[in-house]
Amino acid sequence: MSKSSPRRFGGKSTGTVTVIEAKVHRSSARNAKMAFILTAVIVGLLAAVVAASYWHPIVALIVGALIGVPTGAAAWLLVRVWPVLRLLWWWTPETFLGVGLLTCWVQLANHTPTVVTLLVVALLVGVPAVIRPVRRQVIAWTWCLIVRHRLRVCFAQFIIANQSGSLPLILWSRPTPVGERVWVYLRPGLSAKDLEGRLDKIAVTCHASTVLIERASENNAAYLRFDIKRREVLTATVGSPLVDVIDPAAPVSASPLTVPTALDLPDIDAPTITLPTQGKPATKKPATSANGSKPAASPSSDTDDVSDWI
Amino acid sequence: MTTTVPTSAAAVPVGPGLSMFDPLFIGIDEFGQPVYLDVIYRNILIAGEPGGGKSGLVNNICGHGALSDNTRLVLLDAKLVELGPWRDIADAFIGPDIDEAISVLRRLLIVATNRYTWLLANRRRKLVPGDGMSVIVTIIDELAMFSTVLGTKQQQEEFAALLRGLVSLGRACGMPVVAATQRPSWDIIPASLRDLFGYRAAFRCTSLNSSNIILGQGWAEQGYTASDISPTNQGAAYLLAEGGVPRRIKAAYLTDNDIYSIADYAAWIRRPTTGVPAGSRTDWEIAA
The missing domain is CATH 3.30.980.40 (Threonyl-tRNA Synthetase; Chain A, domain 2)
Structure with a gap:
């Protein structure tokens, strides 16, 4: 097959359905060859050794080859079709299920009138579909x-x-x-x-x-x-068994609490502490910037200004 | 401080048959099977975004502890309302007060040390139910408040250090720690403290990273991420039990009513021991 045609058709090889991937296919061919050679040689030699005790060694070798080559071929075939066998293996449950259902259907259809057949099927399908646990x-x-x-x-x-x-x-x-x-x-x-x-x-x-x-x-x-x-199951509320061991008639026991009355923001006075903390950096800033000249002279007009700013 | 044994012997008069040594029911898994935890020899870290269902799990553990025989509860809850219902039966209930939190952790550490000395004297390594010693369950909700918000930096560090001590020591002397927080990243609790928690419960998170922080590195890449929990599915979480694989659970939910009912009942059955009895003590003793 030319290399250009698959490319032209968007990467898919034309006319063939990819059952087994190319990589797997290649390795399977290699493995099959190896299996053939190994099996043929080993079985052939073993057969020849066994045959040598009955016949002349040369005849034994020929017999060995005659046994080894078909066995190797069988091994080759097995390895070669292995990917297909594996594929069949993957679909075994479905295959059996399908065959079973089909057989049942055919048997039922052959041995009962159509109405009965449909009734039985309706029951077999309908009952599990209606009963929730079975359906699930x-x-x-x-x-x-x-x-x-x-x-x-x-x-x-x-x-x-x-x-x-x-x-x-x-x-x-x-x-x-x-x-x-x-x-x-x-x-x-x-x-x-x-x-x-x-x-x-x-x-x-x-x-x-x-x-x-x-x-x-x-x-x-x-x-x-x-x-x-695929589904969240922990959505319902889970009760505690502790609730069942207690006696709900137990007397209420609560030590008295001093409940504060200031339950809203306006009830809480703005803390007076904040003023000095705000004041500190404010006094510091002029202190660092202007104090160098001011404390010694301390002119009245200037200090008034500063205090206004504060 | 060694006086814990005699007081605990007198401590628990009647109980509903539960014990902290019993497996603690926390919910169901995806197969519908109940999930139990043995919190007693483990510590559990519960985390996830707000509204994920953390408090449900915390209250389940607290409720079990409250109804358990010979069990003391030390509750730290900066939010007050999550563990507040149990305040009457708790040996210590601490709100947003880091000084008290530090002080109670110090006391717990001394108890732990004393218990180990006792175990050593008895040629043992682990507390068992027959020892008659109380189980002290420390439950901390909103861990971040104590480790990052309240108090000074120094106090927060001291809190983290004390908690680390308790988590590492408490395991074998019947003093498990249950801690809940939103995101246990390094700025909330040190990684060295986080890794001491044997059990992790990751409620819904917003990112893979957050989920990894809770469950441990690498779980999100393997598909175990709490970010795939639906925001509407409150109480669903990934639970990582020690050495296992995280599994999806749904934490049991307790309504406010349930919580208060259990708390009332627990207070009732614990009446001689609780420091704050509801009603006159003699009445209850006659009734018992």
Whole structure:
């Protein structure tokens, strides 16, 4: 494919759908080659050694090669399709869920009249939708499925992983009152510190409010727990149990207080202390500026002026 | 000063069965689970912007202390109204008066020293419930008033120094300190004092930095910041227990009525010990 055409079409390669990224694709090809050579050589040699005890060594070598090459090819194929297998693995819950639901629907439609089918479906969908706790549970678990994919998107899109482009293992997830909690096993190349700098981006990708990352294991830094928060639950007022242990009939006990009567600003006299404190710098200023000449002479007219100013 | 033991033995006649050694309920966490604190062997620093819900937590701790067996309260509140309801049952209630505050802290330090001598004499390192010694809970609301506003610079420094002594000594001798302030930055309390508080509760803050000052450096970068608490969500806070990870809690709320009811009840059950009895003492003794 020419290099100019993808550029012309806005960076997307024409006619192909990117299932596996180029980097992953490349490394997968390299790995597959390595897997083929290693498996072929090792299995071939082992087979030859075993065969040598039955046949002539040359025949044994040929037998070894005959066994080694197909095994290597199998290994090559496995490594080559691994990204696709991984992709299938990521979508396993959804696939099974989808297949299960579809099977149920088909079976139901085949074995019952249309009215009954619709009735059953309406009941199966309607009852959980109406009963609030059930609906919440369904929504929470749905988010659990979604959020695992969103986290994978985070890792694939903007969290720089290692050279081979392997993504962290996104393990199970379960709903919490505030959102979801997902357990993740990091691959080499990432650390909890790297992720902490991108919490806001992860939150955006997961359509969440905030994301917190904690270590899930004391002994293993690779094993993390993502706490995804998408709703505020601590909004209701929490009562104190102390209120229940007391006897409300207890007599009122309050020591008498002397309540001040000056409860407004005009009731408080302007403090007279402020005048001298204001006066001090005022007297000082003329003292520094004009005192040098004045005290010795002390002319009456001048001093009057100064006192007026004060 | 060693007379604390005999007086405390006579001090508490009846109680609702609470003790400061019991876990103290302060609210619920995000999983709806109750959150308990063992304030007795820790000190707690409560901070956050005004209206964040600090006083709710302070009053919860105070209420528990008030209803607890063999517990003395030393209350310092420059604002008077936050801890004022408990003034009748407190061994010391100090308003905006730094001289009194310093004097009571001095007394507390002497008690702490004496208790450690007693512990040493008994070949022990820590006070346990069976010792019969009272727990002295020191609660300070609006710490900034004492450390920056009231008194002279020298007095403020002395207050901070004495408080640091109490916070560092009180832990193992049953004299915990609960301090509340709006922003515990270095100009309010020295970092060396702040770091002695084992538990931190950060109510809503305006900035990441303020949250970090309360919880400790680095927590905001990890996503634990009290600035993401909604201003309308009073009582929500991040609680950092010693050596753990901050967790979001909602502090239990006590209405003014509740507070006064608990205070009245506490005064009633503590009647022989309180210095200021409500009503004639003989009446209460007959009633008991």
